[in-house]
Amino acid sequence: MADFPHPEARLVVAGEPDALAGDALTTRIERTAQVLTRLPPGPLFCGMRNDLASVVRYLAAWRAGRPVALLDPDLSAGALTELIARFRPAGLTGFAHAVEGSPRGRRPDAEPHPELAVLLATSGSTGNPKLVRLSRAAVLANARAIADALAIGPGDVAPTSLPLHYSYGLSVLNSHLAAGATVVLTDAGLLERSFWTHLDGHRCTSLAGVPYQYEMLRRLRFDPAEHPSLTTLTQAGGRLRPELVTRFAAVAERFFVMYGQTEATARIAVLPPERLPDKPGSAGLALPGGRLAVDGGEIVYHGPNVMMGYAETAADLARGDDLGGVLRTGDLGHLDDEGFLFLTGRARRIAKIFGVRVNLDDVEGLLRDCGPIAVTSGDDRVTVWAEGLDRDGCGRLARRLGVELRLHWSGFDVRAVDRLPMLATGKVDYRALEARA
Structure with missing residues (x-):
């Protein structure tokens, strides 16, 4: 070599x-x-x-x-x-x-x-x-x-x-x-x-x-x-x-x-x-x-x-x-x-934000203190679905993720939902969320 x-x-x-x-x-x-x-x-x-x-x-x-x-x-x-x-x-x-x-x-x-x-x-x-x-x-x-x-x-x-x-x-x-x-x-x-x-x-x-x-x-x-x-x-x-x-x-x-x-x-x-x-x-x-x-x-x-x-x-x-x-x-x-x-x-819950690989499950783990949260991915962005947030709360959450993950906050699309869709198994219905994106 x-x-x-x-x-x-x-x-x-x-x-x-x-x-x-x-x-x-x-x-x-x-x-x-x-x-x-x-x-x-x-x-x-x-x-x-x-x-x-x-x-x-x-x-x-x-x-x-x-x-x-x-x-x-x-x-x-x-x-x-x-x-x-x-x-x-x-x-x-x-x-x-x-x-x-x-x-x-x-x-x-x-x-x-x-x-x-x-x-x-x-x-x-x-x-x-x-x-x-x-x-x-x-x-x-x-x-x-x-x-x-x-x-x-x-x-x-x-x-x-x-x-x-x-x-x-x-x-x-x-x-x-x-x-x-x-x-x-x-x-x-x-x-x-x-x-x-x-x-x-x-x-x-x-x-x-x-x-x-x-x-x-x-x-x-x-x-x-x-x-x-x-x-x-x-x-x-x-x-x-x-x-x-x-x-x-x-x-x-x-x-x-x-x-x-x-x-x-x-x-x-x-x-x-x-x-x-x-x-x-x-x-x-x-x-x-x-x-x-x-x-x-x-x-x-x-x-x-x-x-x-x-x-x-x-x-x-x-x-x-x-x-x-x-x-x-x-x-x-x-x-x-x-x-x-x-x-x-x-097939796996991995996304890329601005070329950086991000584990979606890890993002959810970071936000456990924010109440019911689910995270999905799109083209070069991550979508965070949060129950009970207003517009200002969504903005603060996006900025928090930007700081904690050292990525620009615009890579996080935080959306408020009344209630996360669930499967019969009690797990989050990620496919239903992705269909809304």
Whole structure:
């Protein structure tokens, strides 16, 4: 695996003229890797920012053969302390909040599996997340398959428009580094002028976004013609409204609609731009090396990029491959006669708000003190159905969720109902609520 990153890969700090590449990049990675080899057994917890130090630490952990958990750098001290207690990391780096005492708990009874490379949280900002165990082979297979499907080459340049602790953002980094391309590191968001200044200054050729970001671009009247080097737009992280797919496909030289899950390292299917007109609503074909099937209405993915399994405690890090390359996605859908995937719903209660995965049951748990509550999902939003609230109460509840989950309050549609619909079993009738949405 020493050929990752590719010898021609380049890292550029936004606004700086020089790139870190070649021997200089290798030297910096190896110097940091030597430090990591001196740590005791266990994973490295990395607060993964869109900056050079974080990326070098990630690549150094890869070089040193040490598993690294790429986590939200702004995790609260309480959430970080809870994860430390469960997973006993060998070290912590890059977090906004200091944690008192030793970063390590009791030494694990068994060392992490030698093929374990990356750990990513499953549930966005809610609950006590399980970690997805990704092998070295899975990370590299997915990076190369994405580079193949999107025709990424050494001349391509991508900005970090998404968080690198998010599987989609990480896959942009990995696929470009595997292909010998360039990644421009920036923490600036799409609403900041500096983002577009750096995108043009570094002649970025592609831009990755989730549905919420494309909604913002629509409101900003984004026109790729104003950015001459930008030829490719990619979209994943949830379903983009069909009218926006049509809009951006019309103005971009290449617009890729994609589908994926953290449990498959990142991406599972890609819709080639030339098939957008005759496959509206499709999530595309399986990535090279992968295969899609349907079992009882549920989408099942077979491929080398499937996770080893979940981890809830440090003991799970020693486990080998539990899934054998087969992932039951929890998504419902069908395949047409050419193998194109069409998604129709979720078998599990997971939603995405602005590209962040949210467990609907966890949201209900957060609101137990608010009386009878039910939570359903829609396109890039979560709907909260609450008994006995007035308009002001609905607004306060949406803002509370925004604060507690560190997401913009507009991602929560709080609606008052006289009484929640119930099934004969005494459970909430979620289908009836979804029909009202």
